Amino acid sequence: MKLGLGLYRHMLNRQHYDFARQCGCTHLVVHLVDYFNKGKQENKNDQPIGDNSGWGFAGDPEKIWTVEELLQLKKEINEAGLELEAIENFDPAHWHDILLDGPQKKVQIEKLKQIIRNVGAAGIPVFGYNFSLAGVSSRITGNFARGGARSVGMDGVDERPIQNGMVWNMVYDKNASTGSIPEITHEQLWERLTWFLNELIPVAEEAGVKLAAHPDDPPMPYIRKTPRLVYQPQLYQKLLDIKPSKSNMLEFCLGSIAEMTEGDVYQATEQYASNVAYVHFRNVRGKVPHYKEVFVDEGDIDMVQIIRILKRKGFDGVLIPDHTPQMSCEAPWYAGMAYTLGYMKALMQTIE
Numbered sequence: 001m002k003l004g005l006g007l008y009r010h011m012l013n014r015q016h017y018d019f020a021r022q023c024g025c026t027h028l029v030v031h032l033v034d035y036f037n038k039g040k041q042e043n044k045n046d047q048p049i050g051d052n053s054g055w056g057f058a059g060d061p062e063k064i065w066t067v068e069e070l071l072q073l074k075k076e077i078n079e080a081g082l083e084l085e086a087i088e089n090f091d092p093a094h095w096h097d098i099l100l101d102g103p104q105k106k107v108q109i110e111k112l113k114q115i116i117r118n119v120g121a122a123g124i125p126v127f128g129y130n131f132s133l134a135g136v137s138s139r140i141t142g143n144f145a146r147g148g149a150r151s152v153g154m155d156g157v158d159e160r161p162i163q164n165g166m167v168w169n170m171v172y173d174k175n176a177s178t179g180s181i182p183e184i185t186h187e188q189l190w191e192r193l194t195w196f197l198n199e200l201i202p203v204a205e206e207a208g209v210k211l212a213a214h215p216d217d218p219p220m221p222y223i224r225k226t227p228r229l230v231y232q233p234q235l236y237q238k239l240l241d242i243k244p245s246k247s248n249m250l251e252f253c254l255g256s257i258a259e260m261t262e263g264d265v266y267q268a269t270e271q272y273a274s275n276v277a278y279v280h281f282r283n284v285r286g287k288v289p290h291y292k293e294v295f296v297d298e299g300d301i302d303m304v305q306i307i308r309i310l311k312r313k314g315f316d317g318v319l320i321p322d323h324t325p326q327m328s329c330e331a332p333w334y335a336g337m338a339y340t341l342g343y344m345k346a347l348m349q350t351i352e
Contacts, residue, residue, distance in 0.1 A: 152323075
């Protein structure tokens with residue numbers, strides 16, 4: 001197993017690369033989408049929360065990530081002594097009509113195919129995604145973690161419909177008509193995912209890229225009047241069965257799985273370890289629709305047991321903290337990450 005750190009787009013610089021190395025990391029998972037673009041965010045060094053207006057504005061629909069800029073990013077990361085393991089999430093500007101089954105979906109899938117080809121050409125092995133209309137939603141912030149550290153949680157479901165021109169918490173069309181997106185069924189969303197995988201997995205196979213699916217966060221059947229896909233552990237298998245392939249993999253978020261109302265996080269780790277591209281190693285207390293994110297060593301998950309299972313199953317991928325509580329000091333994000341990474345590194349070195 002390898003220790004990694006996830007970085008938002010505005011953190012892709014030498015200062016953060018050096019911090020990762022100083023914490024013992026060897027790999028990075030990066031976000032190229034700017035979730036904070038013109039949005040109303042409290043803290044760009046914390047995970048995005050946002051309000052009914054979304055996290056921010058999506059990027060340029062005509063501009064995809066090129067091989068040249070991916071190679072330059074990889075070069076900068078390598079020069080800092082790290083490896084670029086994965087890119088996490090497509091920009092809503094590039095795939096909103098794939099998610100919404102809109103008129104541009106065939107044009108947009110060709111852009112996603114080119115993105116995956118570019119990622120493969122740059123030698124980046126994994127691309128994570130979350131096939132969801134509402135995205136990461138219905139969350140609140142508070143002093144939920146040990147010692148009053150600020151964190152996120154959930155205390156009920158956001159029932160507000162998603163406004164037209166928005167998907168995955170981001171505005172892709174600021175001039176959209178008033179109103180909200182149409183309500184659909186779970187079956188319709190699974191049909192959209194099936195089309196997406198059937199189109200993209202063959203390209204990923206040729207490019208040598210693993211597509212890694214994140215479970216729903218929070219894992220509720222419905223959020224903001226839209227259905228969810230992977231809100232119980234067994235639904236991960238349904239996704240894998242759509243297109244069996246070494247390029248159809250999982251972005252295994254322990255926190256999301258522990259929040260699910262059915263199943264067992266340890267059994268799920270046993271079941272899916274061989275299908276995992278990389279792991280979000282975070283801890284929570286409670287289950288949806290009432291849970292709180294906490295420090296890695298104080299939640300409902302026995303992280304020692306998770307490491308034992310992953311080692312026994314031969315998992316050799318990257319583990320990242322994903323996000324952590326913000327500690328009460330001058331550098332809340334850095335302190336929270338350093339604490340978590342130190343804990344993770346100790347477990348990885350000492351657990352047989």
